[in-house]
Amino acid sequence: MQGTGLEKQEEIQRFLSVLNAHGLQKEQQQVELLVKYLDEMDQQFQAVLEELKAVNEQLKRFQQRYGVEGLSDALGAAVNTGNQMVRVKDNLIRNAKTSVSKIQQQGTSALQRTVAAMKIPAALAHLKEGLHGTAKRIERSIAQIGRVQNEIQAAGIHAKNAGRAMVGKEIPPAKCAQPDKGLLGRLQNVLKRLAKTVFGLERKTDAALAKVEAFQQMGIETHSVRQELKAARKSQSMKGAEPRLKDKVR
Numbered sequence: 001m002q003g004t005g006l007e008k009q010e011e012i013q014r015f016l017s018v019l020n021a022h023g024l025q026k027e028q029q030q031v032e033l034l035v036k037y038l039d040e041m042d043q044q045f046q047a048v049l050e051e052l053k054a055v056n057e058q059l060k061r062f063q064q065r066y067g068v069e070g071l072s073d074a075l076g077a078a079v080n081t082g083n084q085m086v087r088v089k090d091n092l093i094r095n096a097k098t099s100v101s102k103i104q105q106q107g108t109s110a111l112q113r114t115v116a117a118m119k120i121p122a123a124l125a126h127l128k129e130g131l132h133g134t135a136k137r138i139e140r141s142i143a144q145i146g147r148v149q150n151e152i153q154a155a156g157i158h159a160k161n162a163g164r165a166m167v168g169k170e171i172p173p174a175k176c177a178q179p180d181k182g183l184l185g186r187l188q189n190v191l192k193r194l195a196k197t198v199f200g201l202e203r204k205t206d207a208a209l210a211k212v213e214a215f216q217q218m219g220i221e222t223h224s225v226r227q228e229l230k231a232a233r234k235s236q237s238m239k240g241a242e243p244r245l246k247d248k249v250r
Contacts, residue, residue, distance in 0.1 A: 005039045006089065015096035019115075022108045027115040029215045031092075034120050037208045038089050041127075044201060045082060048194055052078050052138075055187050055194075062183060066152075074137035074191070078198075081130035088123045121216070124209040128202055135198040142191045145184050152184075 006012050012035055019028040056073040099114050 005042075006035045006092065007039055009093070011093060011096040015099050018099060019111060022111060024108065024111055024115075026215055027112060030115060030120050030212050031118075033208060033211055033215070034088075034092060034118075034123075037124070037205070038085065038092070041085060041201065041204070042089070044197070045078075045085065048197055048201075049075075049078055049082055051190060051194055055190055058183065058187060074134060074141045077130075077134045077137040081127070081134050084127055084130050088127065091118060091123075121209060121212050124205055124212060128205040128209060131198055131202040131205060135195050135202060138191050138195040138198065142188055142195065145188050145191070149182075149184050149188075 016028055016031060016035075019025075019031065052073070052075045056075045059073055095114050095118055099111060
C-alpha cells in the first residue's frame with residue numbers, strides 16, 4: 001500500500017491542474033479531497049495491518065502450543081479493507097492518466113465524465129463499511145481471547161484445587177480473573193488500541209464522505225442559481241426589446 005504519496009505524483013498534479021484550468025472547481029475539490037484522504041489513510045491503515053499481522057502470528061503460536069481453538073483473528077477483514085483502498089487508489093491514477101488525452105479529443109465534458117466515473121462518494125461509503133467491519137472483527141477477537149483466558153484460568157484453578165483436596169489442604173476462595181497479565185492479556189490490549197484506531201479511521205471516512213456530498217450539492221445549487229439568473233436575463237432582454245419593436249413600427 002505504501003509508496004510515493006498520490007499528491008506528489010505527476011499524473012495527479014496534472015489532472016488537478018487540468019480540472020482547475022477548465023473551471024471545474026466542484027470536480028477538482030472532490031479529487032483533491034480523495035487524494036488527501038487516501039494519502040493519510042494509506043499510512044495509518046498500513047500501521048494497523050502490520051500490528052495485526054504480529055498479533056496473528058502470536059495467536060497462531062499460542063494455539064499450536066496449547067491446543068486452544070476459537071482464537072480467530074481480524075487480519076482477514078483488515079486485508080480486504082486494505083485491498084479496497086488499493087483499488088480506489090489505482091482507479092484514481094488510471095483515470096488521471098487518461099484525462100489529458102480525453103479532453104483533447106472530447107472537451108471539458110470528458111473531464112466531468114471522468115470524475116463521475118470514479119464514483120467517489122460510493123468508494124468512500126464502501127471504505128467506511130470495510131473499516132467498520134474490521135473494527136467489529138477486532139472486537140470479536142478481543143471477546144474470544146477473554147473467553148479463552150477465563151477457560152484457561154478456570155482449568156488451572158480446578159487442577160490446583162484437586163491437588164489440594166487430595167493432600168487434605170484447604171481450598172482457597174475463587175479469585176477474579178486478571179486479564180491484563182500474560183500473553184493473551186497483552187494481545188487483548190493491543191487489539192483494543194487497534195479497534196479504537198480503526199473506529200477513528202471510520203469516522204474520518206464518514207467526514208470525508210460528507211464533504212464530498214456537500215461539494216456535489218453545492219455544485220447543483222450553483223448550477224440552479226446560474227440557470228435562474230440566465231433565464232431572468234433572457235426574460236428581461238425580451239421585455240426590453242418589445243417596446244423598441246413598437247417604436248420602429250410607429
